[in-house]
Amino acid sequence: MTAMGSEQVTRRRDGQPAVADVVAAIRDGIVNGDYAPSQRLVEADLVEAYGASRAVIRSALVELAADGLVDRLPNRGARVRAVTLDEAIEIVEVRMGLEGLCASKAASSITDAQIEDLRKLRADILAAVERGELMEYSRLNRVLDQRIEQISGHATATAILHRLRAQAVRHQFRLSHQPGRAVVSAPEHVAIIDAIIAREPDRAEAAVRAHLRSVIEALRAIGGAHGQRAS
Amino acid sequence: MTAMGSEQVTRRRDGQPAVADVVAAIRDGIVNGDYAPSQRLVEADLVEAYGASRAVIRSALVELAADGLVDRLPNRGARVRAVTLDEAIEIVEVRMGLEGLCASKAASSITDAQIEDLRKLRADILAAVERGELMEYSRLNRVLDQRIEQISGHATATAILHRLRAQAVRHQFRLSHQPGRAVVSAPEHVAIIDAIIAREPDRAEAAVRAHLRSVIEALRAIGGAHGQRAS
DNA sequence: GTTCACTAAGTTGTAGACAATTGGTACACC
DNA sequence: GGTGTACCAATTGTCTACAACTTAGTGAAC
Secondary structure, three states: OOOOOOOOOOOOOOOHHHHHHHHHHHHHHHHOHHHOOOOEOOHHHHHHHHOOOHHHHHHHHHHHHHHOEEEEOOEEEEEOOOHHHHHHHHHHHHHHHHHHHHHHHHHHHOOOOHHHHHHHHHHHHHHHHHHOOOHHHHHHHHHHHHHHHHOOOHHHHHHHHHHHHHHHHHHHHHHHOOOOHHHOOOOOOOHHHHHOOOHHHHHHHHHHHHHHHHHHHHHHHHHHHHHOOOO | OOOOOOOOOOOOOOOOOHHHHHHHHHOOOHHHOOOOOOOOOOHHHHHHHHOOHHHHHHHHHHHHHOOOOOEEEOOOOEEOOOOOHHHHHHHHHHHHHHHHHHHHHHHHHHOHHHHHHHHHHHHHHHHHHOOHHHHHHHHHHHHHHHHHHHHHOHHHHHHHHHHHHHOOHHHHHHHOOOOOHHHHHHHHHHHHHHHOEEEEHHHHHHHHHHHHHHHHHHHHHHHHOOOOOOO
């Protein structure tokens, strides 16, 4: 019994193969929480839900497994990968290295136009926090990450970061909904922006790492309070 | 026309699905150079080469594409991914972050038994360089990387590192065959071991990063001399 | 009452056939 | 002579059927 009756995927959106659409649909379902962690993904059910053949569903699951969003046990089917708190912390630790690298590169190569863009983003972030618009603040943080990756021009790091963030999205969500979290993290984000704008690579990297260290501590605090939900 | 007529993969080694065997076989073929960069991987040819059905081959290609060893263009097939020099440098930059993290963690959590193990490895490395056994030296370097990852206990970073190293194996190979390269890199490796043995996380991370910076410079030097081979 | 083997339902793994797309080639047309 | 179009071969994308595996449930033997 699948959680939701997602209406049939639009077939052949354009030149793209059908399997790409199904992958996108299931991926969205996982990151949006329509599929719960550890939930079984039975191929026959997905066939009915998305109106695709089993071969297509199967290819999609293989792809999602390679992305780390799905666990596939031989002969025992696929299920939504449940990322434990420890794994989430590991992911943030890896992000420290990668986002630090991107911030450093961004500070080295940023153009005047991009600096102007970041200045505006900084103002928007501060405004959102000021007004208590948590959703908007959260969205702007994602935009900031995108901007830094884009400015850094580091395709390899960017690709890995996208995968990792998708995997840990649930923990990130819980974290961003902690009361008072925005007030703590906003200055950290501003510090990152300032360092990049000032074209100081080392300071930018340090600011990113400091921010993510604070994220790890916050994750530990939540996890310790809630306890780890078993599968 | 595939490069080699690898005899049929042993079917159903144990409980493992056939696709796992095919993935391993093709992966080996790519990293060992049996398949050249940019070489087309036509599904029908692979079916004949490995004696598996096209569905199996297809799944294997999807998995390898996610691993970054294969490029798959919609309706246009798969080919061995050709990693450019710039991409290889990006990969090493990412490794700086990840291997630095692992070395730092390893230095924090290393046990006495593991220290003894690293001492022996250090002696073996120095002996191999002394005797000019480049193959053995190269092998021991890989062992060192494994040991550090294992001691660090960082599964996430380790998994990413394995993927990245597989992608750049061709550049790494060229690099390790540069005359005089071992003499330069051996002291760097020893410095890494010493810092970890001394249980000094920051020094260990710095030593790893210094080593990889030297790798990047060496890559640039080779690449500049040889020029980049176009696809 | 417990344990083991067997059976049957449910689910995944594999295979081969068919459909759709791409890229090149020959031919007509301007 | 250059250009556009229609065909054809090669290759990938998708579908359906069948085989193999896992798991839970039933019943007999100890």
